[in-house]
Amino acid sequence: MSVELLRKHGQFLSLSRQSPAHFDTPQAFTLDNGTLVEITAPGIISFTPGTPKGKDIVLSSGVHGNETAPIEICDELVQALLTQQLTACHRVLFLFGNLPAMDLGERFVEENMNRLFSGAHSSGPGLINQERVRAKALEQAVADFYRQGDSLGQSYRCHYDLHTAIRGSKNEKFAVYPFRHGQPWKTTQLQFLYACGVNTFLLSNSPTTTFSYYSSHQFGADAFTVELGKVAPFGQNEMGRFTQVRDTLWALVSQPALILPEYNPDDMLVYKINQIINRTQEDFRLNFPDDAPNFADFPKGYLLAEETGAQYFAEQEGEAIVFPNAKVAIGQRALLTVVPTRI
Numbered sequence: 001m002s003v004e005l006l007r008k009h010g011q012f013l014s015l016s017r018q019s020p021a022h023f024d025t026p027q028a029f030t031l032d033n034g035t036l037v038e039i040t041a042p043g044i045i046s047f048t049p050g051t052p053k054g055k056d057i058v059l060s061s062g063v064h065g066n067e068t069a070p071i072e073i074c075d076e077l078v079q080a081l082l083t084q085q086l087t088a089c090h091r092v093l094f095l096f097g098n099l100p101a102m103d104l105g106e107r108f109v110e111e112n113m114n115r116l117f118s119g120a121h122s123s124g125p126g127l128i129n130q131e132r133v134r135a136k137a138l139e140q141a142v143a144d145f146y147r148q149g150d151s152l153g154q155s156y157r158c159h160y161d162l163h164t165a166i167r168g169s170k171n172e173k174f175a176v177y178p179f180r181h182g183q184p185w186k187t188t189q190l191q192f193l194y195a196c197g198v199n200t201f202l203l204s205n206s207p208t209t210t211f212s213y214y215s216s217h218q219f220g221a222d223a224f225t226v227e228l229g230k231v232a233p234f235g236q237n238e239m240g241r242f243t244q245v246r247d248t249l250w251a252l253v254s255q256p257a258l259i260l261p262e263y264n265p266d267d268m269l270v271y272k273i274n275q276i277i278n279r280t281q282e283d284f285r286l287n288f289p290d291d292a293p294n295f296a297d298f299p300k301g302y303l304l305a306e307e308t309g310a311q312y313f314a315e316q317e318g319e320a321i322v323f324p325n326a327k328v329a330i331g332q333r334a335l336l337t338v339v340p341t342r343i
């Protein structure tokens with residue numbers, strides 16, 4: 001691959017998708033502004049400024065291949081960095097997760113990649129598929145990036161894993177804060193995400209095999225799964241709905257420190273998870289309409305879902321649903337229920 005073409009047009013993602021073999025061999029080059037660019041695999045690219053200012057930032061998108069708005073936001077940011085329209089002042093690693101699923105316009109090819117982190121890619125009965133191989137490679141890319149940052153004296157780590165949701169949502173932009181094993185929730189992070197247009201937060205209460213939990217738990221990164229809107233095909237996102245997140249990510253990468261509005265708890269809706277309901281039977285079904293949005297709430301005692309041998313009810317008045325999906329693989333999470341809380 002001609003490095004000159006990458007510098008001129010910045011088409012890293014489209015090349016990764018169309019001609020992944022270009023990036024089978026790792027490559028590195030330096031931009032005129034002194035930024036070191038390292039490409040270690042298709043869809044995996046990092047930028048290290050000549051004098052990095054302390055933050056090691058990971059931005060992942062496309063862990064689900066049909067969640068295109070975050071992919072388009074990150075693609076534009078990578079193009080701006082490669083063409084030097086923007087100069088990074090912090091180290092930043094971009095991960096475009098599931099390239100084959102992007103081509104199919106599907107959430108995944110064989111298996112949900114966002115259930116394969118923290119080593120889950122290598123557990124189970126010897127199953128190997130492209131999502132497992134890729135999840136392991138993504139974990140390794142994060143580990144290498146943060147360890148290199150350590151050797152450069154970098155002092156801060158964050159990881160925003162950007163998604164869009166299958167359903168509409170009463171609160172369009174929301175974020176899942178991975179379980180922190182008793183460490184305090186950080187309001188500065190809520191402030192940052194609020195600047196991205198996210199005003200709703202789900203506090204997780206247990207370890208998971210998601211990408212954001214991996215970076216949070218293994219590397220102490222401030223990490224979130226961020227839901228930016230509703231799934232739409234490439235080119236069909238209303239990009240105007242993403243201006244705040246786009247501008248805030250550009251600022252995060254290019255400014256030494258962000259100036260954020262003061263934390264105001266009244267700005268935020270915070271929920272804690274009340275129930276994690278897994279599908280255990282073929283006949284698992286949801287007892288509300290397909291177009292019920294995320295955060296729709298139900299009266300105490302309402303039957304939310306059922307399957308042979310089990311019924312699942314709202315346990316509290318106003319318990320709300322998030323990520324309902326009756327079609328998940330057996331054994332996987334089919335529904336979260338949440339209730340309001342404060343931090």
Ligand SMILES: O=C(O)CCC(=O)N[C@@H](CCC(=O)O)C(=O)O
Pocket residue numbers: 064114115163164165166167176210212225323324325
């Ligand atoms: O809309 C949906 O049902 C799923 C959207 C999505 O991909 N959400 C993530 C959340 C991960 C987390 O809980 O941190 C997922 O299900 O992987």
Ligand SMILES: [Zn+2]
Pocket residue numbers: 063064067163164
């Ligand atoms: Zn997703």
